[in-house]
Amino acid sequence: MPRSEFQFLRDLKDHFNLSRIGDDCAVFPKDESHDYLITSDMLVEGIDFKLEWTRPNFIGHKALAVSISDVAAMGGNAVYSLVSLAVPEKLWNDPFLDTFYEGYSGLARKFETELVGGDISRTDGPFTIDSTIIGIVNKGKAVLRSGANPGDSIYVTGPLGGAAGGLKLLESGTVFSGDLESWKSGLLIRQLTPFPANLNSFDSLPTAMIDISDGFSSDLDHICKASGVGARIYADKIPVERRLRGLQLSTEEKLNLALHGGEDFELLFTADTAKVSEYDGFLFEPIGEITDRTGKIEIVTDEDIEPLDIGGFSHF
Amino acid sequence: MPRSEFQFLRDLKDHFNLSRIGDDCAVFPKDESHDYLITSDMLVEGIDFKLEWTRPNFIGHKALAVSISDVAAMGGNAVYSLVSLAVPEKLWNDPFLDTFYEGYSGLARKFETELVGGDISRTDGPFTIDSTIIGIVNKGKAVLRSGANPGDSIYVTGPLGGAAGGLKLLESGTVFSGDLESWKSGLLIRQLTPFPANLNSFDSLPTAMIDISDGFSSDLDHICKASGVGARIYADKIPVERRLRGLQLSTEEKLNLALHGGEDFELLFTADTAKVSEYDGFLFEPIGEITDRTGKIEIVTDEDIEPLDIGGFSHF
Numbered sequence: 001m002p003r004s005e006f007q008f009l010r011d012l013k014d015h016f017n018l019s020r021i022g023d024d025c026a027v028f029p030k031d032e033s034h035d036y037l038i039t040s041d042m043l044v045e046g047i048d049f050k051l052e053w054t055r056p057n058f059i060g061h062k063a064l065a066v067s068i069s070d071v072a073a074m075g076g077n078a079v080y081s082l083v084s085l086a087v088p089e090k091l092w093n094d095p096f097l098d099t100f101y102e103g104y105s106g107l108a109r110k111f112e113t114e115l116v117g118g119d120i121s122r123t124d125g126p127f128t129i130d131s132t133i134i135g136i137v138n139k140g141k142a143v144l145r146s147g148a149n150p151g152d153s154i155y156v157t158g159p160l161g162g163a164a165g166g167l168k169l170l171e172s173g174t175v176f177s178g179d180l181e182s183w184k185s186g187l188l189i190r191q192l193t194p195f196p197a198n199l200n201s202f203d204s205l206p207t208a209m210i211d212i213s214d215g216f217s218s219d220l221d222h223i224c225k226a227s228g229v230g231a232r233i234y235a236d237k238i239p240v241e242r243r244l245r246g247l248q249l250s251t252e253e254k255l256n257l258a259l260h261g262g263e264d265f266e267l268l269f270t271a272d273t274a275k276v277s278e279y280d281g282f283l284f285e286p287i288g289e290i291t292d293r294t295g296k297i298e299i300v301t302d303e304d305i306e307p308l309d310i311g312g313f314s315h316f
Numbered sequence: 317m318p319r320s321e322f323q324f325l326r327d328l329k330d331h332f333n334l335s336r337i338g339d340d341c342a343v344f345p346k347d348e349s350h351d352y353l354i355t356s357d358m359l360v361e362g363i364d365f366k367l368e369w370t371r372p373n374f375i376g377h378k379a380l381a382v383s384i385s386d387v388a389a390m391g392g393n394a395v396y397s398l399v400s401l402a403v404p405e406k407l408w409n410d411p412f413l414d415t416f417y418e419g420y421s422g423l424a425r426k427f428e429t430e431l432v433g434g435d436i437s438r439t440d441g442p443f444t445i446d447s448t449i450i451g452i453v454n455k456g457k458a459v460l461r462s463g464a465n466p467g468d469s470i471y472v473t474g475p476l477g478g479a480a481g482g483l484k485l486l487e488s489g490t491v492f493s494g495d496l497e498s499w500k501s502g503l504l505i506r507q508l509t510p511f512p513a514n515l516n517s518f519d520s521l522p523t524a525m526i527d528i529s530d531g532f533s534s535d536l537d538h539i540c541k542a543s544g545v546g547a548r549i550y551a552d553k554i555p556v557e558r559r560l561r562g563l564q565l566s567t568e569e570k571l572n573l574a575l576h577g578g579e580d581f582e583l584l585f586t587a588d589t590a591k592v593s594e595y596d597g598f599l600f601e602p603i604g605e606i607t608d609r610t611g612k613i614e615i616v617t618d619e620d621i622e623p624l625d626i627g628g629f630s631h632f
Contacts, residue, residue: 026432028396028450031347040448042400042437080344084358084446086402116342121358125441130400132356132448134344 022226024070024211025135027142035142037135039070045126053170056096057103058192063131064107066213069196069265071135073211075143075203078113080134086123103193111196141203143269145226148208152270153286154231157197160216161254162241164261166191169247183246190241194265202279206269215262220297221310223270230296233288233308259299260311338542340386340527341451343458351458353451355386361442369486372412373419374508379447380423382529385512385581387451389527391459391519394429396450402439419509427512457519459585461542464524468586469602470547473513476532477570478557480577482507485563499562506557510581518595522585531578536613537626539586546612549604549624575615576627 025037043063045051054062068078083104091097108115113133166187174180176188199206208227210219216238224231240258249257270290276282299308341353359379361367370378384394399420407413424431429449482503490496492504515522524543526535532554540547556574565573586606592598613624 021431021433026396026398028432030345036352038396038398038433038448038450040398040400040433040435040446042402042435042446044402044437044439044441044444046440047438080342080354082342082354082356082448084356086358086360086444115337116344117337117354117356119356119358119446121360122363123360123442123444124362125360125444126439128402128439128441128444130356130358130435130446130448132354132398132446134354 023144024073025076025142027074027137030136033139035137035139037071037074037076037137037142038132039067040130040132041066041070043129043131045128047126050170051127053175054192055103055176056099057106059129060100060103060105061107061193063129064104064113064133065194065196065265067131067133068107068111068113069194069211069213071133072196072198072200073143073209073267074135074137075141075199075206075209076135076137077200078111078133078135080116081108081113082117082132083115084119084130084132086121086125086128088123088125088127091127092122138203143206143209145208145210145223148223148227148229148270148290149272150229150290150292151273152207152290153273153276154220154233154268154270154288154290155284155286156212156216156239156266156268157199157284158264158266159239159241160212160264160266161244161258161261162187162190163194163263163265164257165241165244165247167261181246183243186243187241187246191263194263196265197267199267199269202282205271205275205279205282207271209267209269212264212266212268213262215260215311216268217259217297217308217310218262219268223268224295224297227290228294230291230293230298231288232291232298232300232305235299235301237285237287239287260309339460340389341392341458343390343453346452349455351453351455353387353390353392353453353458354448355383356446356448357382357386359445359447361444363442366486367443369491370508371419371492372415373422375445376416376419376421377423377509379445380420380429380449381510381512381581383447383449384423384427384429385510385527385529387449388512388514388516389459389525389583390451390453391457391515391522391525392451392453393516394427394449394451396432397424397429398432398448399434400436400446400448401434402437402441402444404439404441404443407443408438454519459522459525461524461526461539464539464543464545464586464606465588466545466606466608467589468523468606469589469592470536470549470584470586470604470606471600471602472528472532472555472582472584473515473600474580474582475555475557476528476580476582477560477574477577478503478506479510479579479581480573481557481560481563483577497562499559502559503557503562507579510579512581513583515583515585518598521587521591521595521598523587525583525585528580528582528584529578531576531627532584533575533613533624533626534578535584539584540611540613543606544610546607546609546614547604548607548614548616548621551615551617553601553603555603576625
């Protein structure tokens with residue numbers, strides 16, 4: 001049986017002794033006061049987006065957003081970017097590529113991220129984008145996945161399941177336009193033009209952090225594995241995206257979208273519960289806690305405590 | 317008419333005021349004594365390589381080599397790398413990907429370049445690789461394309477046309493194996509597993525530099541455009557790859573492969589002729605000189621002086 005992409009990366013890391021792989025970004029030294037971060041994300045038409053569901057500027061925005069989110073997940077700020085494109089002949093026209101770059105550079109300006117390089121090639125296949133970001137972080141302060149300690153509380157920066165709800169709308173034939181009801185456009189925006197969260201004003205708070213790209217359950221599992229800990233979360237604390245109400249799903253279905261849907265690009269982080277109170281104006285409510293039961297992730301519902309299914313997105 | 321990739325990048329650079337784009341790498345600050353360099357190269361199956369002409373380890377080698385060459389073209393040393401892959405289902409198997417990484421990491425070890433990140437995605441299209449390298453260079457010493465001055469001599473680090481000769485062999489059905497005559501395997505190696513040149517032991521010599529990827533004529537044109545100068549080269553000084561003899565081409569055909577063939581990954585550079593003599597053991601012979609006739613590139617042959625055709629590879 002072929003390996004999953006996660007297993008493949010673990011094998012590669014072991015085989016070639018790649019100590020810097022395994023977090024959202026690699027860390028490398030800048031100067032005495034700062035480190036740099038770097039991350040790349042490959043987005044493929046037909047797999048990660050469909051042309052008929054989105055717009056060229058949305059694709060440009062999202063390609064940058066997913067990488068900025070990786071930098072935010074390490075506690076850094078995005079400063080430089082590169083974007084490499086493999087472009088099919090049918091899209092090699094001025095409006096498409098110009099509009100792509102408008103979406104890309106619109107978000108880049110908001111984050112004061114400078115496009116410094118990249119490449120363009122032709123392809124006989126789908127439009128393929130590799131987005132690379134260099135971020136900056138205070139020396140030694142990059143937040144890793146491996147820093148969670150038993151007793152830490154678990155937080156997320158915003159509502160979950162919205163991007164998955166947007167995907168459901170797209171799958172059912174809804175097309176984004178300015179005329180949609182606001183809950184629909186809200187969900188579609190979560191899916192098509194995610195806005196990366198950041199915690200930079202709380203920079204010594206998180207003990208471990210990851211951005212929610214694969215899905216909350218899968219990303220919490222990444223933290224637990226890297227930290228050698230377990231976790232217990234509370235179903236009634238999960239911040240389920242309110243706009244999901246419009247989709248007429250059961251409570252359980254909505255919770256499942258929030259737990260496993262992925263692509264919300266909120267940050268999932270752990271913090272020392274005692275330190276949280278020092279942060280005046282800290283708005284996040286804990287949704288669970290880290291335990292010493294290595295590898296075990298449980299969810300507490302009204303009736304029961306049960307193992308949490310790990311069900312995020314896997315390419316293979 | 318759609319724009320060429322070069323025109324597209326120039327438009328993009330102007331439109332978004334991207335001052336760091338236009339060299340083989342972008343330069344960004346490290347500390348008081350060094351700068352970093354960064355470059356990305358997109359390689360697409362069917363366009364940049366064909367699976368039936370090469371081997372997975374050769375693809376891994378070449379993906380890294382082309383980016384190391386960009387760093388060398390700025391006078392830097394490659395220190396970190398990232399590789400992002402879009403993998404079709406048929407290649408998602410252990411031997412293919414492991415062998416790809418063996419080729420990649422074999423070259424990485426030779427250059428002491430550490431793989432620190434990347435991404436893997438599925439694709440319904442061709443195998444697509446984006447190779448990113450971070451290099452390091454002494455502060456303010458990155459060699460740009462724009463530094464050539466009238467009167468400078470023009471040099472290349474090694475023979476030209478070998479990679480194009482290898483491509484001809486592949487097109488005519490030759491398959492790489494250990495049993496080939498040495499001129500054939502030599503040409504195929506130039507095409508399939510290029511070894512990046514470097515000039516690091518002559519680090520304050522080049523005034524302008526580029527690596528020969530598009531083709532000598534095209535890359536010399538890039539230097540002339542960036543520097544606002546012209547150039548005159550001498551046909552009888554062009555170091556035509558000797559192994560091309562085996563192909564039974566006319567002298568003119570061989571010269572054309574050397575001038576326009578591309579992918580040799582030698583360095584093309586300019587230097588102050590007077591300073592060259594200070595470098596004991598400097599082995600390169602000038603093949604021409606930079607002139608003040610902006611935009612004009614001429615070639616001197618036995619009979620004549622004529623404008624040099626600019627004929628490198630363009631994706632569109």
